[in-house]
Amino acid sequence: MVLPFLAVFIGTKTSDATWTPKLALDLEGGTQIILTPVSTDGREPTAEDISQAINVIRQRVDGSGVSEAEISSQGGNNIVVAIPGKASDETIATVSRSSHMEFRPVLVQDYAFSAQPTQAPTAAATGEPTPDATTEPGSDETVAPAPTESADTTADATDDASAPATPEATDAPTQEPTADPTAAPQRPSEPASASDAAYWVTDEIRAQFDALDCTDPSNLGGGTSGKADAAFVSCGVDSEGNSDGLKYILGPVEIDGKEISSASSGLEVLPSGAMGNRWVVNMEFSSTGAKQFTDVTTRLATQSSPLNQFAMVLDGLVISAPSVDEPIPNGQAQISGSFNQTTAAQLANRLNFGSLPLDFKVQSEQQISATLGSEQLQKGLLAGIIGLLLVVVYSLLQYRTLGLVTVASLGIAALLTFGVITLLSWTQGYRLSLPGVAGLIVAIGITADSFIVYFERIRDELREGRTLGAAVERGWARARRTILASDAVNLIAAFVLYFLAVGGVRGFAFTLGLTTIIDVIVVFLFTHPLMELLSKTKFFSEGHPASGLDPRRLGVVGARYVGRGKVVTGRRTDVEPGDDATADAVRTPATVGARQDGLTIAERRAAQRAAEQGTTKDRAVSDAPKDDTAGDAPVEGSEH
Template sequence: MAQPTRRHRPLRSLIILGGLVLALFGSLLAGSRWSDASLTPKLALDLEGGTQIILQPVTENDEEVTPETISEAIAVIRQRVDSSGVAEAEITSQGGRNIVVALPGRPDAETLALVRTSAQMELRPVLTVSGPAPVEDPAEADPAADPAATAAPTDGEPAAADAAATPAADAAATPAPAPEAAATPAPTETAAPSDEPGKEAPDNASDLTYYATPKVQADFAALDCTDPANLTGGVQGPADRALVTCDPDGTAKYLLGPVEIQGTNIANATSGLEVTQTGATTNNWVVNMELDGEGTRIFRDTTTRLQALTQPQNQFAMVLDGLVISAPSLATGVIISDGKAQISGDFTRETAATLASQLNFGALPLTFEVQSEEQISATLGAEQLEKGLIAGLIGLGLVVVYSLFQYRALGLVTVASLIAAGVLTFGVISVLSWTQGYRLSLPGVAGLIVAIGITADSFIVYFERIRDELRDGRTLQAAVDKGWERARQTILASDAVNFLAAIVLYLLAVGGVRGFAFTLGLTTIIDLVVVFLFTHPLMLLLARTKFFGEGHPLSGLDRRRLGGTAPRYAGRGRVVSAGNAGTASLESTSEPKVPVTAGVGGSGQTIAQRRAAAAAAARTTEPGPDAAAPDPSPGDGAAEPTSGRTEGNEH
């Protein structure tokens, strides 16, 4: 029973690729007209230039600014810049005292303000915690996202009573409409929620009824912590009001009460392994925080109040630069009266050291003074870019020349595939530059140049597999199918290794090397897209043409040039004829098979095959057991045989 033939639809693959290209450049055209998109990728600092700001950290009491403080200040500024969407920014330390911030292009005033703004540390009580996603209707939200539904009572009354009092107070404060206005249709717009508290004065800093006004609750419900724009920090909020904010990772959002302890009240913070009351050291990493005299007094009152509350109101949040870096809960029955707190949790050595560094940074009343602000050019980068592009064009030209010399007309498929990969790469980088703020740096250009060799290597593997199948006697259409089955695994394995190397390099490297790793990984994915959706479908179409299908000498698929016209020995006495379209023909004879291999040795046979052929020829000339002996001639001096006896044997 014949095997069912596989249906190929190369046109569908080419249409999918064409649709992808149209979608990329169509979105760019639409974005350039109705948004701030550009038809070309944005360039990084080394290729375009930008703005350089030199900041000098200054303390109020002329305290020493340590290198650790400088490093933490750089981390805070980097968090702001990265979350604002500015890519390829360079933030470094200069002389151990100053911070140099270089932003590519012309940053807007908001980004420059984020760089200049000082970072402060605050300790606030937690009122409510929920997931990072926004809630359209706070009334229909999950109870964890509704502050009034989850809060524990703070003044001895049920939380439901406090929540019910808020709308009533708003309704009483709203004036009744005039009689003539009653006939007028009511406007469809919803009135802004009130920011008036539900009572005249708070009982304490955890009083949810007072601080969670309708406006605060609406802001909390609408906050989207998955949006990087809400993770920039730099917004402290009023010290005597509630604060709605996120954590730096965007995994949770918080509704916090007013500031109870300033960062300047933190005397010291260290990290280390936990030591029990008996003096034993465990394997758990903790952070030890010590407060000054004023902080100790306030924290004693705070922990006493938090002990009477339930989760999450028994937590206090450490807010650095407007974002919650940690929100530990108070252990049951613990009241910290000596100002020495131990923060434990799922800490590692690195995370514990980071938190301790952040607390020490917040302990300093640190401000940034702008020493200088100037525009920097990209003269050196432009020169390097020009040389890099020349090197890339030379490499691309050599690949094209080699492909045409080695594969003749088949090399045009390589050229077309490289063009398709280049168009896709340009479109993807342009879209990422528009939507994600990506900027192309000089190391990124180097990654694009390296990608030329990676992409060409995939085509060479595929073409050589097709040639091998033609040498085996298959037709071009069968060779394209069989060669694709074998080459596909090799291409996938090779690109997987390249992509894994790009991921490791991106995670471990810093600075411009990450730009190289990013473009290397991106072009590796595009290489697979082009091979699967362009090169292979194009070869299926070319196999149906007369020029390539019949093996024209200029097609690069001529069997005579490939050494595939002679019969091929397939083992076990089988000889494959090149004209049988890849089907093996067995010699139906009782004589031993003489294997033939084209192009091996001077006679077209291997040494073992020649020996087998000689042995077979010797066996054909050897007399069989029933063969008659030749008649000797009398003149040869041989004795004539007698009947049944030999003379000289008688007795």
């Protein structure tokens, strides 16, 4: 519990962290930006163009660390972006930046974060260690001519992915020998091609590449691709905008994304005309793009990995980097790899959007007030406090002093939740919305339910005659399965809501899932250990009437020593209402600390003899002759 507050304390001293969570758009207000898509080719943007533009902007906003932003279409022509709080100039520029796709050759490929020392770029610098295509996502994609010639025209990318990557001798001019054979060759004065790593990979580019950590979410928000005629360092991302585990040094732009005529996904068509079982992406270029693509693939097909790859760069991030094994002369290509239906469709959509010549014009930018405001937040928190008080009152009435364990556990859970949400608000950009507050209120009942299940299991064990210490251990063994099953159901519901819903519902799902995890932590690491400690105290172990574990309240009366180290309690079975709880009554034998079926052989035989003796005495009493007149006294006014 101390860790999140300690982290926030450090953040307040070294960064912009605060002691309270940031609020979402509905509670704090924010900045609203209205963008108008403008086509650069004179045509009118379609509804599909607007939808794809919204997806790209949403990825930018999420990548910048802004949470609970609202992005929607207005009138089918404009895009409205509402960002909580005061949006920075950098965020506004990121949102309104035009999206652009381009194709660049891959010069160096490495893991997303590598601390390996690297040498100065030389003609052999392109022999950078290449991740195994069978283990790194995105490294097994290949591009081949559309299936009009042969389906076996390309080899699997895994065939050469692990081979050392060395460029062809024609890629870099031959260097003159120097006096020092270990010295790096001088950089050529002119590049042999866009794949000439010896020319394009300068010391500055190499330093940027070594310093780039593509596991850091701040480097995955996208941006501009830099100068078209210079090398560029970039991260690889998957269809969800997360790191695919790779980073790249790319050569200059060779094909612009606007040259893509169309892109689609589907199952592979075999040479026989039958449908295969692999999902592929089909891509077609314009006439200008087809000629450029032919020249590029002709050169790349003669290279070894990773120089035989070309990167598709969207918003400054590599969305795919397939390898080329043969020239593609007709501008119709097919990308294959470890695709499924969803990922193939997502790549096709991104390629289509990359071909859209759209710019975004900022029509207006203004501050908007909270849609609900602080009053609604106060009412939400008041509802939570009322619910918490009702749970506390019920716990104290039902469990007496034991109810204080519930109160303490709820307090620990509340502090831990507040600390974690505040920490996430600082580190991950999380913002608390009113649906999120509703999730916190629901969590009160979920957390209290776990304690009730545990306490009732302990009571059940006490009713069976166990001591409190044994009841706590056995009750915990039974209760934890129920608690984990219940919390698992809540967690599944939270995951489904979070990934299938949008907007405020995701805020509700997030807090619901977070508090469910915290509930498990509190029950396992606080409530159960606390009960073990309390079971060793005289107040609880002897069943004080105010403890909540009083045997009389639970239906177990008295306790007596019967010899042989055994203590037998009696369970009331026929006590009428109003009878003294300590009066003699018929009792069901139960041995404290063990079940009846856990007795030793000697104990069972002794119990059997005692039962037989009791039965014999009862029969002797019932068979004895009765004297109807004995003890009778004359009653005045009666006849005998």
